[in-house]
Amino acid sequence: MKQLVVGVGDGGATRDPDAVLVTYALGSCVAVMMHDSAAGVAGMVHYMLPEAPREEAQAAARPWMYADTGIGELLRLVQQQGADKRRLTIYAAGGAQVMNDNSMFNIGKRNCLALRKALWKYGLVAHAEETGGTTARTVRMEAASGRVWLHAPGGEPREMQRRASSAGMARQGG
Known part of the structure; x- marks a missing residue:
């Protein structure tokens, strides 16, 4: 297996069935993963902040780096590689409050809210999500199968389970 590391404030997609997308130490940051099994496309973004600056050049x-632009960029990239928006399985992880429970900035919570807002904007819903809490996570997605594995410090890796309801289906339109 080829490990493709997605750094903080970065993203990417692949059609390589031997690839594993991985991002480390998700604290308040959020990783969004998209997979289209029919097209064999997998992608991931690791965003840091909920909203891009108003200055377009920045x-x-x-x-x-930002939820509102990074999720759209990921969707564009996986579609460019052959994914169909209607077939995407979407996973999300991160958004923890790892520094201090009384933080006035609440970046983790704001990143989780921005996740839902951006997915709604693009007519998408997360099929599996592990967000919030106080623990950092490392996440891996197998490009071939779309399986996603979470690993928290001191714990064993475990697979994220997809919700078994129609609530996870992409919204029509958008």
Whole structure:
């Protein structure tokens, strides 16, 4: 297996069935993973902040860094590689409050809210999600199968389970 590391404020997609997308130490950051099994496409974004700056040049220079631009960029990239939006399985992890429970910035919570807002904007819903809490996570997605594995410090890796309801289906339109 080839490990493709997605760094903080970065993203990417692949059609390589031997690839595993991985991002480390998700604290308040959020990783969004998209997979289309029919097209054999997998992608991931690791965003840091909920909203891009109002200055378009700054936002355009680092689109992966923000939920509102990074999720759209990921969707564009996986579709460019052959994914169909209607077939995407979407996973999300991160958004923890790892520094201090009384933080006035609440970046983890704001990143989780931005996740839902951005997915709604693009007519998407997460099929599996592990967000919030106080623990950092490492996440891996197998490109071939779309299986996602979470690993928290001191714990064993475990597979994220997809919800078994129609609530996870992509919204029509958008």
